[in-house]
Amino acid sequence: MNALHGSIDSTGLVSGPPSRLPTAHGLFALRTYTLNGTAHAVMSIGDPAKADAPLIRVHSECLTGDALGSHRCDCGDQLSASLAAIAQAGDGVLIYLRGHEGRGIGLENKLRAYALQDAGLDTVAANRALDLPDDARDYTAAAAILHDLDCPQITLLSSNPSKVTALEDMGITVADRLSLQVPDRPENAGYLEAKRRLMDHIAPAGHSHEDQTETDTECAASTAYAENTLAVYDTIAGGDEVVAQLAQSEDGFIATSKGDAQFVSGQIDRAHLHRIRASVGAVLVGCGTVIADDPRLTVRAVPGVNPVRVVLDPHGRIPATATVLTSPEAPTIWLTGAEIVPPPDIGDHVRMVRLPATTENEISPAAIVSLIRERVSGAILVEGGGRTVSSFLSAGILDRLFLTSAPVLIGNGVPGIRFVGTEVMAEALRRPFRRYRFGEDMCTEYLLSELARDGSARDPDLHPGAASTA
Numbered sequence: 289m290n291a292l293h294g295s296i297d298s299t300g301l302v303s304g305p306p307s308r309l310p311t312a313h314g315l316f317a318l319r320t321y322t323l324n325g326t327a328h329a330v331m332s333i334g335d336p337a338k339a340d341a342p343l344i345r346v347h348s349e350c351l352t353g354d355a356l357g358s359h360r361c362d363c364g365d366q367l368s369a370s371l372a373a374i375a376q377a378g379d380g381v382l383i384y385l386r387g388h389e390g391r392g393i394g395l396e397n398k399l400r401a402y403a404l405q406d407a408g409l410d411t412v413a414a415n416r417a418l419d420l421p422d423d424a425r426d427y428t429a430a431a432a433i434l435h436d437l438d439c440p441q442i443t444l445l446s447s448n449p450s451k452v453t454a455l456e457d458m459g460i461t462v463a464d465r466l467s468l469q470v471p472d473r474p475e476n477a478g479y480l481e482a483k484r485r486l487m488d489h490i491a492p493a494g495h496s497h498e499d500q501t502e503t504d505t506e507c508a509a510s511t512a513y514a515e516n517t518l519a520v521y522d523t524i525a526g527g528d529e530v531v532a533q534l535a536q537s538e539d540g541f542i543a544t545s546k547g548d549a550q551f552v553s554g555q556i557d558r559a560h561l562h563r564i565r566a567s568v569g570a571v572l573v574g575c576g577t578v579i580a581d582d583p584r585l586t587v588r589a590v591p592g593v594n595p596v597r598v599v600l601d602p603h604g605r606i607p608a609t610a611t612v613l614t615s616p617e618a619p620t621i622w623l624t625g626a627e628i629v630p631p632p633d634i635g636d637h638v639r640m641v642r643l644p645a646t647t648e649n650e651i652s653p654a655a656i657v658s659l660i661r662e663r664v665s666g667a668i669l670v671e672g673g674g675r676t677v678s679s680f681l682s683a684g685i686l687d688r689l690f691l692t693s694a695p696v697l698i699g700n701g702v703p704g705i706r707f708v709g710t711e712v713m714a715e716a717l718r719r720p721f722r723r724y725r726f727g728e729d730m731c732t733e734y735l736l737s738e739l740a741r742d743g744s745a746r747d748p749d750l751h752p753g754a755a756s757t758a
Contacts, residue, residue, distance in 0.1 A: 300324070301432045313368075314375035316382075321436070323429045326387050330433060331371070334379035337438040341463040343380035345370035345445040346430045346455070348388030351395060359475040360402065369468045370445050381437060383430050391415075392424030410482035412554065412728075422487060422555050427451065431458035447490045450555075453590060467491070486727040488556050520733070523743040524667050525567040529687035530657060532670040532677045533561055535729070536704030538693055542674050543702040547580040553694045556726040559589040561671070564690070566592025569666025570621075572656070574676035575601035578610050580702075585671070586617050594618035596664045600656060600676065602643050604628035613638055621663060623656065639663075653683040674704040682707035687737040694729050720744075721751050 304320040309331060316331040336342035347370060353363030367382075374380035390398025397420060404414035412422050434442065434455075441461040444452060445468055452462045467490055472480050483489040524531055535553035536542045543549035551558065565571055566587045577583065578599055586594045597612050597620040604624050606613070608631035612620045616637040622630075626642045634640075641659060643651050660668055670680050680686050691705065710716055720741055724731045735741045735750070744750055 301429070301436060303436060311371060313371040316371075316375075321429065321433045323432060326429070328386055328429055328433065329384040330437075331374075331382040331384070332380070332437070333375055334377075336379045336381050339379040341441045341443045342439055343374050343377040343445060343466075344434065344439065344442040345374065345380075345382045346427065346451060347382060347384050348391070348425060349384065349386045351389060352398075359473050361479060362470055362472070362476055365470045365473075366468055369470050373445060373466075373468065381434075381439065383433055385425075385427075385430055388425050391422070392426070393418075393420045405479075410486070411479050412482060412486045416551070419550075422551075423450065427454040428458065431455055431460050434460050449488055449490065450559075450589075457588075457591060486554055486556075488559075488727065520744070521563050521567045524564065524688070527667055527739070527743065528661075528665070529667045529737075529739060530670065530680065530685055531564060531568065531667055531688045531690070532680060532686050533564055533690040533692075534672065534674060534677050534704055535561075535692040535694060536674070537696045537698045537701075539697050539699065540704050540706075541698040541701035542672070542704045543580065544698055545701045547702060549581060549702070552696065553692050553729045554727045557692045557694075557729045557731060560690070560692075560724075560726060560731065562587050562589035562592070564669055565595055565671075566590055567667065568595050568669040570596040570598050570660050570664040571669040571671050572598040572600060572660065572676070573670075573672050575599060575603075575605045576675065577672040578606045578612060580673070582611050584611050584615065584617065595666075595669065596621060598660055598664075598668075599623065601628075602651065608633070621660070623659065653680045653685040657685060674702060674706065678705050678707050681705065681736075684736075687735075687740040689734040689736060690731055691734065692726065692729050692731040723751075 300323060302322040304322070304327075306317045306319040309316045309318040314333060316333050318329065318331050320327045321330055322328070336344075347367055348363070350361060350363035352358035353361045353365075354367050357364060370382055374382060389395045390401065393401070393415065397418060400418055401411070401414040401420075404417055405411060409417060415422055434440065440459065441463050442455075443464045443466060444455070444462050445466055446452070447467045449465075452465055456462055480489070480491075484491055534542065535557055537552060542552060565585070571585050573583065573585065578601070585597045594617060597618050599606060599612055599620065600623050602623070602625045608614075613622070613631070614635055616635055618637070620635075620638045622638055622640045623643050624640055626645065628640075630640055641663070643659075644655065657668060670677055670686070677689075681689060720735045722733045722744075724733070735744055
């Protein structure tokens with residue numbers, strides 16, 4: 289890298305020349321890094337490349353908090369505290385990522401979300417009311433900058449575990465993560481509590497908010513997918529269970545009547561789903577899920593290897609443009625009827641497997657599992673949709689079921705779990721279970737087979753699932 293004139297690296301990252309920036313916290317070196325037309329500001333002090341794990345703050349642009357002094361968020365306070373901490377450490381970097389306004393939704397949409405928050409919605413619900421993601425930020429530029437600065441191992445100043453995951457997915461080792469000791473303000477306490485409860489953000493040590501005892505409990509429960517359930521993922525990864533996962537509304541729907549399922553459950557539950565994907569050899573969905581959602585079925589929210597994608601499509605209904613057929617991110621097995629003609633430009637990653645003909649014109653879940661096991665080792669995840677998961681549950685093929693209920697009422701839509709039940713409550717399906725709080729969502733894990741129960745028998749949080757005698 290040319291220290292005076294800057295340079296362009298192999299990723300297209302363009303670095304500008306450094307200049308001196310005296311601040312209230314000390315004298316920093318300031319330069320720009322430009323990637324894909326967006327210029328980011330990088331402030332550094334000392335010689336971060338020589339430190340084993342230099343102090344790094346990856347800060348998202350926030351006009352209202354950083355420049356206008358808003359107390360609706362803690363961005364300005366975090367920015368100032370980060371510069372102070374880095375200056376005190378003597379070696380460190382602050383990467384100011386532009387294009388991250390409002391967690392990536394842009395200034396105009398952020399202010400629209402503010403208006404909804406003024407009307408009573410929390411920060412996550414406001415985004416969803418605008419059909420926007422909870423968090424749309426991308427950290428590709430930050431990782432590229434850290435690599436260019438020769439800082440592949442860092443100590444990250446952040447309360448956001450998702451930022452750790454994103455950087456590590458791009459080759460940055462986060463040796464440690466430190467929360468900035470920034471107290472809540474009366475104006476932003478609700479906003480910060482919502483991020484801790486719904487987006488898994490971590491409160492700083494010694495946090496003095498009056499509801500901290502309750503918030504700490506909720507945060508601990510919310511991170512169950514990353515801590516308490518790690519043994520569950522290890523158990524799944526080490527065996528050959530058939531596992532199902534489904535997220536549905538409180539009234540039992542996985543999507544609206546028009547098929548909109550973006551998103552029924554929150555970010556933590558989706559990270560949980562990706563952890564299951566990373567633990568299995570294959571992930572199975574029905575053709576309806578592919579047609580409605582065009583899913584990638586890959587591991588993105590957590591570290592891990594993509595499972596083999598399996599699509600149950602006996603009548604060849606999924607379009608040739610479906611991501612599972614066109615994207616080579618993961619091998620794909622396409623289970624189709626014998627008469628289906630493959631599209632001429634089918635990807636090399638796709639293998640068509642013919643379903644056996646049956647007199648009932650519907651192949652059994654047991655036969656589907658056998659077809660998969662002949663080609664893929666490890667556990668199998670039945671991910672959707674509701675009809676496919678329900679058929680596997682009804683057939684007694686599932687070893688384990690994760691059923692997440694989100695606090696939303698859809699009223700009418702695509703049903704979740706449905707099967708022919710019993711007229712006698714004492715004969716209803718009851719199995720040992722555990723429950724996890726995933727932010728605002730509640731996940732119940734049902735242990736449906738002896739195989740699953742044996743692997744979890746010593747867990748003190750396991751409920752027996754026996755019928756009530758009240």
